[in-house]
Amino acid sequence: MGADVVLPVIxxxxxxxxxxxxxRExxxxxxxxxxxxLPVDVLFLATSFIVAFTIAAKPPETTLGFMYFGSYLLSAAVTVFIWRKACxxxxxxxxxxxxxxxxLNYAxxxxxxxxxxxxI
Known part of the structure; x- marks a missing residue:
């Protein structure tokens, strides 16, 4: 396992x-x-990687980064909804x-x- 897996897990x-x-008790x-x-935290971590990709991307890939960013924001809303429903x-x-x-939320x-x- 490389740093790309170990650091996010940590x-x-x-x-x-x-x-x-x-x-808290x-x-x-x-x-x-x-x-x-926890899935909410996982998705926000993933979204931060998408942001890093978009910032570092060259112009043709910037559009792809923004598309992913938008879809991950929408996914965050769905994830929060599922989390609240689970609670x-x-x-x-x-x-x-x-x-x-x-x-389902974890997957x-x-x-x-x-x-x-x-x-990235």
Whole structure:
């Protein structure tokens, strides 16, 4: 594994553990909420890579970068919606639904992150 994989993983792990533990009690519900929110962090990390690609791109690729940026912003809105829906399902005791939509969110965001890393 290269730095292009290890560094983003370290950054995401750091964000996860800081959100989970700083000025909060670490318990099972807070851990679950942090896990449900993690795809949002993954997508924003991916979006930052798209921004870096766009900034560094030469003029023909700049248009592609802006197209990806727009689609990643739209994806961020969808990801936040799914995350919020997963939280409501968890609070309502719908564990299977929470797991299903969260796994969908993770798969979607992981795919976006892999694509963003491939671009830079």
């Amino acid at each position: 950054l995401l792990a750091l964000a996860f553990f800081l959100k989970l533990s700083v000025d 670490v318990d099972i519900p807070n851990t679950i909420y942090a896990l449900l929110e 409501r399902c968890f609070e309502g005791g719908h564990i299977k639904t929470t797991l299903c939509i969260s796994m 979607f965001c992981a795919t976006a992150l892999v694509r963003a890393i491939q671009m």
